[in-house]
Amino acid sequence: MIRVEGLTKDYGPRRAIDNISFDAKKGEILGFLGPNGAGKTTTMRILCGYMPPTSGVAQVAGFDVVDQSLEVRKRVGYMPESVPLYPDMTVFDYLKYMADLRRVPEAEDRVEDVLEMLHLEERIDSFISSLSKGMRQRVGLAQALLHDPEVLILDEPTIGLDPAQIKEVRNIIQEIGRERTVMLSTHILSEAQQVCDRVLIINKGRIIAEDAPEQLQARVTGAKMVSLKIGNDPDGVESILSDLPNVTNVKKGKEGSFEFETIPGTDPRPDVVRRLVHAGYDLLDMHAVGASLEDIFLQLTRDEPTVPEYAEIDILEEDDVNPDESSE
Amino acid sequence: MMNIWTISKREYNLYFASPIAYMIAFVILLTLGIFFFLNMQVAAAQQGYVPGVETTLIPMGTLLVLVIPAITTKLLAEECRLGTIELLLTAPVRDWELVVGKWLGGFFLLVTVIALTLVYPLMLNQFVDPGIDQGPLLSGYLGILLVGASLIAIGVFISSLFSNQIAAFITTMGVFIFLWWIIGPISQVLGPTSSSSELLSFLDYSTHYFNTLVRGVIDLKDVVFYVSVTALFLFLSTMSVEIRRWS
Numbered sequence: 001m002i003r004v005e006g007l008t009k010d011y012g013p014r015r016a017i018d019n020i021s022f023d024a025k026k027g028e029i030l031g032f033l034g035p036n037g038a039g040k041t042t043t044m045r046i047l048c049g050y051m052p053p054t055s056g057v058a059q060v061a062g063f064d065v066v067d068q069s070l071e072v073r074k075r076v077g078y079m080p081e082s083v084p085l086y087p088d089m090t091v092f093d094y095l096k097y098m099a100d101l102r103r104v105p106e107a108e109d110r111v112e113d114v115l116e117m118l119h120l121e122e123r124i125d126s127f128i129s130s131l132s133k134g135m136r137q138r139v140g141l142a143q144a145l146l147h148d149p150e151v152l153i154l155d156e157p158t159i160g161l162d163p164a165q166i167k168e169v170r171n172i173i174q175e176i177g178r179e180r181t182v183m184l185s186t187h188i189l190s191e192a193q194q195v196c197d198r199v200l201i202i203n204k205g206r207i208i209a210e211d212a213p214e215q216l217q218a219r220v221t222g223a224k225m226v227s228l229k230i231g232n233d234p235d236g237v238e239s240i241l242s243d244l245p246n247v248t249n250v251k252k253g254k255e256g257s258f259e260f261e262t263i264p265g266t267d268p269r270p271d272v273v274r275r276l277v278h279a280g281y282d283l284l285d286m287h288a289v290g291a292s293l294e295d296i297f298l299q300l301t302r303d304e305p306t307v308p309e310y311a312e313i314d315i316l317e318e319d320d321v322n323p324d325e326s327s328e
Numbered sequence: 329m330m331n332i333w334t335i336s337k338r339e340y341n342l343y344f345a346s347p348i349a350y351m352i353a354f355v356i357l358l359t360l361g362i363f364f365f366l367n368m369q370v371a372a373a374q375q376g377y378v379p380g381v382e383t384t385l386i387p388m389g390t391l392l393v394l395v396i397p398a399i400t401t402k403l404l405a406e407e408c409r410l411g412t413i414e415l416l417l418t419a420p421v422r423d424w425e426l427v428v429g430k431w432l433g434g435f436f437l438l439v440t441v442i443a444l445t446l447v448y449p450l451m452l453n454q455f456v457d458p459g460i461d462q463g464p465l466l467s468g469y470l471g472i473l474l475v476g477a478s479l480i481a482i483g484v485f486i487s488s489l490f491s492n493q494i495a496a497f498i499t500t501m502g503v504f505i506f507l508w509w510i511i512g513p514i515s516q517v518l519g520p521t522s523s524s525s526e527l528l529s530f531l532d533y534s535t536h537y538f539n540t541l542v543r544g545v546i547d548l549k550d551v552v553f554y555v556s557v558t559a560l561f562l563f564l565s566t567m568s569v570e571i572r573r574w575s
Binding site: 074076 | 330331335338342345412574
């Protein structure tokens with residue numbers, strides 16, 4: 001459904017994405033993971049026909065994004081990161097307008113169906129300016145779904161939502177993703193893990209890893225982090241933990257909480273529990289901490305042989321950019 | 329064509345969802361009404377003065393210069409500020425369809441307001457004997473529509489350059505004032521012998537309207553002038569939208 005080969009985009013002297021290639025099949029939810037400014041939005045904008053690439057090929061549903069831009073745009077539903085909407089229109093008028101622009105047959109019925117699917121039917125006649133952030137997000141999603149697109153591109157679909165809304169939006173995306181291709185960007189690893197079939201990690205315009213989320217995590221987390229909490233006086237816990245085999249890097253946190261790392265391939269947790277309980281401590285909680293995005297990120301960028309090159313490029317860019325800025 | 333219609337319909341309806349349409353109609357009708365009343369007073373006091381349709385057409389031309397910036401400013405500048413331009417540019421709509429749709433929405437509003445001003449020539453027709461001259465009425469209203477269409481096209485172009493509406497408004501107003509009031513005097517100061525004077529007097533926006541169309545003369549030269557300005561600025565607006573994609 002999506003095929004990208006050697007895609008590059010320059011903004012003046014700055015290279016936003018650098019020779020990236022990937023593809024996505026029908027019925028696949030592809031996560032695009034990376035820090036801000038990594039090139040996620042640029043890639044998505046190219047894929048939905050908003051801007052042409054500097055070089056490289058991008059195809060959506062078999063159509064080229066440059067030469068057959070209108071065909072691509074007919075088949076893509078896109079929700080930009082900022083979820084732009086017209087505040088002075090009602091939910092219904094706005095969606096009807098977008099449906100008309102996309103020539104959706106029987107637009108009014110379709111708008112009502114989509115609103116029902118996203119549990120917005122009660123706000124159908126509300127002005128968009130009166131909606132909460134979560135509802136606006138859903139209106140933005142409704143806009144992307146109106147024409148029943150083959151490919152759905154969602155830029156940070158859960159940013160700024162409360163946990164209940166995040167869960168709801170994730171469920172909707174999974175529902176949609178069964179028959180369509182969904183590409184979503186995020187910088188939250190757990191989100192990618194829960195929702196996506198495959199994850200691309202992008203940094204400084206390059207794809208540095210591509211895999212299923214579980215594999216990705218297994219690949220990068222050699223050492224496991226464990227966190228535990230003691231209910232009574234925690235004096236002496238640190239020394240008990242440090243004395244145990246396979247436990248390293250013990251850190252004392254606030255209010256009786258501790259963290260330690262395990263030596264790869266071992267699981268000292270049963271020993272830890274036995275020793276602590278035996279010594280009379282009240283063990284309230286113990287759980288393994290998954291690697292955060294930063295951990296994965298640091299590890300992946302550390303493994304990258306081209307890191308010094310990035311650093312050089314950065315320095316050059318700053319020199320190039322600064323005179324421009326001062327002259328503006 | 330469907331897309332143009334969809335876009336222009338939204339713009340037109342939105343003018344009536346905000347105070348803009350009513351304010352513009354109010355200002356134009358009130359001002360023209362005052363002029364109408366004063367002319368009737370003069371006609372009653374002075375023997376031999378018969379007011380014609382130009383008593384409405386001349387102030388209306390100037391009023392357009394002042395109100396059209398309020399119509400055009402938001403058309404594209406607001407899309408950029410809200411970010412909704414990203415939705416329009418990723419919808420299956422060609423860039424020129426977007427520009428023409430926006431222009432047409434503004435133009436339809438102007439046509440609506442101008443149609444309302446027809447009450448003054450109609451009333452005048454009742455008061456003067458043997459009725460008003462039909463020629464200037466037709467050519468004058470054609471002139472108003474041509475001037476309006478071209479000024480809206482210029483306004484759409486300026487709106488496409490800004491995401492700040494106030495900046496777009498001030499710029500549009502400045503450009504209109506230059507075209508309407510300043511080019512003419514410059515060409516007069518330079519004198520008829522100067523080579524650039526001929527070009528400047530051709531570009532003088534108001535003479536194409538005041539000297540011929542208001543007086544009942546439909547000169548092809550004037551029609552071509554306004555139509556070309558409209559076409560040129562719709563083209564430039566399309567370019568401006570397209571450049572936005574590249575940056």
